[in-house]
Amino acid sequence: MSASGADAPSARTRIVRRAALELREGMNINLGIGMPTLLADQAEGLAGVLLHSENGLLGIGPYPLAGEEDPDLINAGKETVTAIPGASFFDSAESFAMIRGGHIDLAILGGMEVSQAGDLANWMVPGKMVKGMGGAMDLVAGAKRVVVIMEHRTREGESRVRRECTLPLTGRGVVDRLITELAVFDFPRDGSMALVELAPGVSLSEVEEATEAEFEPTPGLTGS
Amino acid sequence: MSTGKVVGSFTEAVADIEDRATLIVGGFGLCGVPEKSIAALAAKGCRELTVISNNCGVDDFGLGILLANGQIAKMVASYVGENSIFERQYMSGEVEVELVPQGTLAERMRAAGAGIPGFYTATGVGTPVADGKETREFDGRTYLLERALGGEFALVKAWRGDPLGNLVYRDTARNFNPLAAMAGAVTIAEVEELVGVGELDPNEVHTPGIFVQRILEGSDYEKRIERLRVREAQA
Numbered sequence: 001m002s003a004s005g006a007d008a009p010s011a012r013t014r015i016v017r018r019a020a021l022e023l024r025e026g027m028n029i030n031l032g033i034g035m036p037t038l039l040a041d042q043a044e045g046l047a048g049v050l051l052h053s054e055n056g057l058l059g060i061g062p063y064p065l066a067g068e069e070d071p072d073l074i075n076a077g078k079e080t081v082t083a084i085p086g087a088s089f090f091d092s093a094e095s096f097a098m099i100r101g102g103h104i105d106l107a108i109l110g111g112m113e114v115s116q117a118g119d120l121a122n123w124m125v126p127g128k129m130v131k132g133m134g135g136a137m138d139l140v141a142g143a144k145r146v147v148v149i150m151e152h153r154t155r156e157g158e159s160r161v162r163r164e165c166t167l168p169l170t171g172r173g174v175v176d177r178l179i180t181e182l183a184v185f186d187f188p189r190d191g192s193m194a195l196v197e198l199a200p201g202v203s204l205s206e207v208e209e210a211t212e213a214e215f216e217p218t219p220g221l222t223g224s
Numbered sequence: 225m226s227t228g229k230v231v232g233s234f235t236e237a238v239a240d241i242e243d244r245a246t247l248i249v250g251g252f253g254l255c256g257v258p259e260k261s262i263a264a265l266a267a268k269g270c271r272e273l274t275v276i277s278n279n280c281g282v283d284d285f286g287l288g289i290l291l292a293n294g295q296i297a298k299m300v301a302s303y304v305g306e307n308s309i310f311e312r313q314y315m316s317g318e319v320e321v322e323l324v325p326q327g328t329l330a331e332r333m334r335a336a337g338a339g340i341p342g343f344y345t346a347t348g349v350g351t352p353v354a355d356g357k358e359t360r361e362f363d364g365r366t367y368l369l370e371r372a373l374g375g376e377f378a379l380v381k382a383w384r385g386d387p388l389g390n391l392v393y394r395d396t397a398r399n400f401n402p403l404a405a406m407a408g409a410v411t412i413a414e415v416e417e418l419v420g421v422g423e424l425d426p427n428e429v430h431t432p433g434i435f436v437q438r439i440l441e442g443s444d445y446e447k448r449i450e451r452l453r454v455r456e457a458q459a
Contacts, residue, residue: 054326055252056396063455071255071447072383072397078253078306079453089395091402091430092252092278093334096327100345119350129315130323131305137353138327141346172350 011151011181012038014199018179019108019149028052030099030139032109033077035149039108044084052104054135056095059087076135096135100142107143109136111150111178113165116213118175118187120148121167133170140171152180152210159212161185183207185215194218230387230418231438234264237412243270244297246375248333249277249287250404253306254450256397257286258381260414260442265379266290272297276333276375276407278326278400280304285448291319300373302326306450325353328370330403336374337406337435345370378408382431385415386422389436390429398430405435412438416445 009017016038023029023039026048031037043049044062051060053075060075061082069080083089098104113121120140123133140146153159161178178185184197193215198207204217231237238261241247251257265273266289273296280299281288290296291309298320304310313319324332325347335343344367348354358369380401383394391413393401405411413431418441 053396055255056399063453065457066454069449069452069454070395071449072395074253074255074396074450078255078450080449080451081453083395089393089398091393091398092326092330092400093403096330100327100331100347129305129311130321132301132303132323133325133353134303135326137325137351138347141349142327169351 014181015149015151015179018184018199019147022106022108022147022177022179023049025049027105028058028098028103030054030104030107030143032107032136032139034110036108036110037077050087052095052098053081054092054095054099054139056090056092057081057083057087058090058098059084061087096138096142099135099138102142102144104139104143106145106147107139108147108149109139111148111160113160113162113167114148114150114175114178115162115165116193116215117191118173118189118193119165120146120170120175121165122148122170124168126168136170140174145176146174147177147179148175149179152182159210161210162212163214182210192216195221197221229389229433229437229439231440234260234414234440234442235267237261237438237440238264238268241265241268241270241377244272244274245270245377246274247276248373248375248378248404248407249275250378250380250399250401251286252278252396252399254281254286254448256381256393256399256401257281258379258412258414259286259446261379261412262287262289266293266295269293269295271295274298274300274375276300276329276373278302278329280307280310282306282450283309285446294318298322300324300329302329323353328353329373330400332370332373333400333403333407335372337403340372342369342371344368374407374409376409378404378411380405380411380413380431382413382415384417384419384424385413385436385439386419386424386433387439388421389413389433389439390424391415391431391433391436392424392428393430402431405431410437411435414440414442417441
């Protein structure tokens, strides 16, 4: 495929680049651990955006300068961070009231599998050590808009975009939008899945081949 | 009773925590963990504890110390990665674990402290967390019934406190501590600085002393950083 030439950006880079277009001025946003954290710089550059950390901070700032780290100030990934002017601190119940109560405009999470009904699996693989779901189940159930970003296939080449998830679920019918390195899909919550964008240089047949789920291309489908 | 909460030592503070006790412990990762009370429990050696806490520390710090000592029989937590001793004890069946979504865990503690026996939440519907739980529909959406979660003792860490048990936390070290304080029948609060009655601005108290039964000042806090991340200074 044309987008996988030697000089082409990696799948993760392409995913993050596309996901950045989901960020809007003035939003309260929760970025999950891993790939979503790579969006923090773009989010911080948008006017009025407040980044939420579920351990009790609204208004995450950049990482601290060396020597200025503070053990009392961390993000949900347990990394040292700073707080921007206008930030607030709160306890975990209030933090999840923000999430569960629909006050978080956008949650961007990593995924392991997404089904055509918008189910998400991203917290455990049976037979492996179970580390726990952390706040992921609360985020997908409570945020106003849930965007999942993940690579389209596993390392073994299997589609992660499936008719039904094979892994234990994080939430059922919770995904609003899925962004992979190949395409963007929307889930209107009627059990259907719509292909709304092809990544630059990716054809519809490539997406069909890489996708186990059944989906409908939207009329007038174009690359982004 | 509103006097006599200040205890003289951590040994004294945890003296009546016996084998098989249920403890609610504040902290997120290693941030805001009651490190002095945990050390005193490790020294006391009580066993078969049920510990309710968002995480379980790392191998040699935080609640990981009690794990390494074989003192924990059951952990109720939202995330238990980062800890190889935990992994080994879990795989071998030495430690039982109940995983609870983080927001549900916080609210279950709050509910216990607030006299609310249960609540409905959409978190976990359609997932393994829902197994065996009552569901109910409100306005066309399905919710799970989750029960309050309290304990005989709570161990919390605050920045400043007074002899009445009023507590002020610092930055994200607040996390689960105020909820643990509410949920414990006996709440033991350790603070970095114990100040006199009247020295805390009542407007700025996070945990009113009514939720705290014992308080004492710790010294030489390690406050270990789990993941140091820094940025380059701009030229």
